[in-house]
Amino acid sequence: MSSSTSPGLSAPLKIAAFRNLWMANIVSNVGTLMQSVGAAWLMTSLTSSTTLVGLVQTASTLPVFLVGFLAGVLADTVERKRLLFWSQLWMLVVALVLAVITWMGLITPWVLLGLTFALGFGAAISLPAWQATVQDMVPRESVPAAVSLNSIAFNVARAVGPAIGGVLVAATGAASAFFVNAVSFVAVIGAVTTWKPAARQKSRLSEDMFGALRAGFRYLIHSKRLQSPIIRASAFNFFASVVWPLGPLYARDVLHTTASGFGLLLAFFGTGSIVSALLVPRLRSVMQLERILAVGSMISASSLIGLAFAHEFWVAAVAIFFAGTAWVGVLVNFNVATQTAVPAWVRGRALSFYLLAFQGVLALGGLLWGYLAGHIGIAPCFQVAAGGLVVGLILTRYFPISLNEDVDLRPSMHWPEVHESIDLDVEDGPVLVLVEFQIAPERADAFRETMRGMREQRMRNGAHRWRLYQDIQDPQRFVELFRVDSWGEHLRQHERLTVTDLEVQTAALAFHEGPEKPRVHHYLNIEG
Numbered sequence: 001m002s003s004s005t006s007p008g009l010s011a012p013l014k015i016a017a018f019r020n021l022w023m024a025n026i027v028s029n030v031g032t033l034m035q036s037v038g039a040a041w042l043m044t045s046l047t048s049s050t051t052l053v054g055l056v057q058t059a060s061t062l063p064v065f066l067v068g069f070l071a072g073v074l075a076d077t078v079e080r081k082r083l084l085f086w087s088q089l090w091m092l093v094v095a096l097v098l099a100v101i102t103w104m105g106l107i108t109p110w111v112l113l114g115l116t117f118a119l120g121f122g123a124a125i126s127l128p129a130w131q132a133t134v135q136d137m138v139p140r141e142s143v144p145a146a147v148s149l150n151s152i153a154f155n156v157a158r159a160v161g162p163a164i165g166g167v168l169v170a171a172t173g174a175a176s177a178f179f180v181n182a183v184s185f186v187a188v189i190g191a192v193t194t195w196k197p198a199a200r201q202k203s204r205l206s207e208d209m210f211g212a213l214r215a216g217f218r219y220l221i222h223s224k225r226l227q228s229p230i231i232r233a234s235a236f237n238f239f240a241s242v243v244w245p246l247g248p249l250y251a252r253d254v255l256h257t258t259a260s261g262f263g264l265l266l267a268f269f270g271t272g273s274i275v276s277a278l279l280v281p282r283l284r285s286v287m288q289l290e291r292i293l294a295v296g297s298m299i300s301a302s303s304l305i306g307l308a309f310a311h312e313f314w315v316a317a318v319a320i321f322f323a324g325t326a327w328v329g330v331l332v333n334f335n336v337a338t339q340t341a342v343p344a345w346v347r348g349r350a351l352s353f354y355l356l357a358f359q360g361v362l363a364l365g366g367l368l369w370g371y372l373a374g375h376i377g378i379a380p381c382f383q384v385a386a387g388g389l390v391v392g393l394i395l396t397r398y399f400p401i402s403l404n405e406d407v408d409l410r411p412s413m414h415w416p417e418v419h420e421s422i423d424l425d426v427e428d429g430p431v432l433v434l435v436e437f438q439i440a441p442e443r444a445d446a447f448r449e450t451m452r453g454m455r456e457q458r459m460r461n462g463a464h465r466w467r468l469y470q471d472i473q474d475p476q477r478f479v480e481l482f483r484v485d486s487w488g489e490h491l492r493q494h495e496r497l498t499v500t501d502l503e504v505q506t507a508a509l510a511f512h513e514g515p516e517k518p519r520v521h522h523y524l525n526i527e528g
Helices: 016-046 050-077 080-103 109-132 140-172 174-194 209-221 224-240 243-254 259-286 289-309 313-339 344-376 378-398 441-461 487-496 499-509
Strands: 431-438 465-470 477-484 520-524
Touching: 016 050, 016 080, 016 109, 016 140, 016 174, 016 243, 016 259, 050 080, 050 109, 050 209, 050 243, 050 344, 080 109, 080 174, 109 344, 140 174, 140 259, 140 313, 209 224, 209 344, 209 441, 224 289, 224 313, 224 344, 224 378, 243 259, 243 289, 243 313, 243 344, 243 378, 259 289, 259 313, 289 313, 289 378, 313 344, 344 378, 344 487, 431 487, 441 465, 441 477, 441 487, 441 499, 477 487
Parallel strands: none
Antiparallel strands: 431 477, 431 520, 465 477
16 A cells, blocks of 8 residues: 555646646647547548458557567667657657548548558657656656656546547548647647756666667566566456447447547546546555455446447446546556666666557457457457456466555665776676675575575676575585676676665675675686
């Protein structure tokens, strides 16, 4: 449960940079959601294929799957302000092209999908940087509130944008919605331009693209705290997101409504999301996180069952309101858990993994749910998705979630600087590091258990091999060995260590009984 002393929901809004970008984000999201309604409804008028209708969602989310890792590396290695500026400008131009082509009557299903994909590409490049800027602007204790506010911003837009978009599309056509979306990017470009971020602390050891990608994957593989929210969010999102690809078909074929009716349905979803985002910070103070997630999944499943059997518009509106409530109540917590699970040096890459999983299942779901609806119908798809949400609760046992409030991820910089006796280049290597311990026999088992945590720490921060050996002739002597790819990568390990890493190392050092500190040796591979 969260601390009762956590800052209130409004605390991040007192920071001018966050407040300006937050308001601009609302404007941009209104335009984006108007565009989404226009694209989805336009596709239903261009084709009768349920698969092509479902592919509208796939086209907008597939870019995250294709370039998500690259976007995460860029968020960690280039100036985030510049990255956000150019990605927003790209989306402005693409949205304007889409508006003009549609207005001229030249739009086809595949042109619509192609330009939707191009918009998704811009969003994919900017998303990790956008989310990583939260901790560039607000203190760590305000991150949950800032994430909730960003969710509110999106869902205020979700409540307003689809309704306006539906009316506009019904009255004047999809081209108008596309043009409004293009104009909306101007607000974000303006806010980004005026933002003056603090100078980022630059490492003396820059990473190349391949090395940064490899370091990010290595961190993911050896961090259960990061894996859990990603896996759980993917499972929830795959089933709960069924309303997105099937929503236009449900509105047209089951409720027999128009584009404005479809937009109104999405507005109810957005309103439910706002209510949830407002309540989540308070719920964390009175309810365990896992219980919030379980209740959210059950509400989402119940809402899908309601949609499966609803044939009246207002019954469906109530069901989709609670679907929106559950959606945000669950996903905001997964997002916060991801952001607080990693140190600053890998935050952009961690968020790209989360967004890849999040958007990847949206892309896959758009294809599969659209295909399945063409064979078994829309209502049975909602029922299958509801069952999947219930079954997915079993993941709670194997991938528990924590907001990591007791984890201090600030750099500790506690490793002493290595004095080199030979000239070394950062590319030299591999390097073998050896640490000698003297451990009393009666404490050996406890020491080995503690060193398991040390292994994960070493591997997360740069090692790719780790072993613990016991001297056969001197059973009290233990040797820890780990290998890194290069001398530069080992020096980066020095910079990546956190205060929590220091606590683990302090616990291991407490077992050492020699007259001096454990001896550390560095060996450079020179042949073979």
